[in-house]
Amino acid sequence: MLALLVLLSLQDAAGRDPDSLLAARRLPEARRAAERLVVQQPSDPHAHLALGWVWHAWPAAGRYRALDEFRTAERLAPAEPAPLWGQVEVGYRLGSDEGEGIARGALLRLLELRPGDRAAWARFLELYHDDAIWRHADRVLALHPDDVAALERRALIAIALEEPERADSLAARVLARRGPHVPAWLVRAEASFQPTSTRAGPCGPTPG
Known part of the structure; x- marks a missing residue:
């Protein structure tokens, strides 16, 4: 009986966890769970991250809403890379010059946080560069002279x-x-x- 109660409690917790629901592709339930987290904890960047990833997975219309949530998470946790990676993924998903600009801006902020981030540098190199973009990257990296x-x-x-x-x-x-x-x-x-x-x-x- 005790084992059954533990199992039921774990299942109930998973049913309230937007990340678990998203992994199971239960998007409407994941959205409700994430929105509930944001209402309950509006200053928690992880709540906005969770909702952002749900919107990112939402068919077509969710991408700009995902971007809003990732930017809110960045504002609440400016030293954390996760919100910036969310913005990178939205930019790649959007495509076009607009999406590339969103991704590039987030990647530059990632390099400002962590100049040794190989994944951020590799993604940055995939995108279009002109002299102004190269110089922007140089200024960001120059913040870490040692x-x-x-x-x-x-x-x-x-x-x-x-x-x-x-x-x-x-x-x-x-x-x-x-x-x-x-x-x-x-x-x-x-x-x-x-x-x-x-x-x-x-x-x-x-x-x-």
């Missing part, structure tokens, strides 16, 4: 911006901090083949 991953990525950005002297300098700083490192050597090799640029980059004009 982080080796940030230095390495800034060196790659300098290559993309055709700023070989800055790329070489950043790669040299990576090598000074972590010792032998093939990606940094490759950046220095690439920089040596680029003509010295006179374009104005994030750190000002590069001498000719």
Whole structure:
């Protein structure tokens, strides 16, 4: 009898958990459970995350509502990456220039939080870049002047911006901090083949 009561109580708890209901693809019930959590705990970022993921799974119309919930969760927990990853997924799901802009903005904020996040950097590289976007990424990573991953990525950005002297300098700083490192050597090799640029980059004009 005790085992049956425990089993029933576990089933009841799962029936109130939006994550479990979502995993079971019981979307209407998951939505009700998540909305109830948001009403009961409006300042809990995890409640908004749960509702955001439910809306993300909702056919077509739920994506913008998911984005609203993920942005609310970010506001309530600005140091947490989960709300930003939710926004990335919404952006990819929306597609088009608008969706790409949403995903890119969230990825840049992820890199600001965690410059060494490999998944965020890989996703960022999948998206369109122009000089302004590269420079925005460089400014974000420059907030972490002692982080080796940030230095390495800034060196790659300098290559993309055709700023070989800055790329070489950043790669040299990576090598000074972590010792032998093939990606940094490759950046220095690439920089040596680029003509010295006179374009104005994030750190000002590069001498000719």
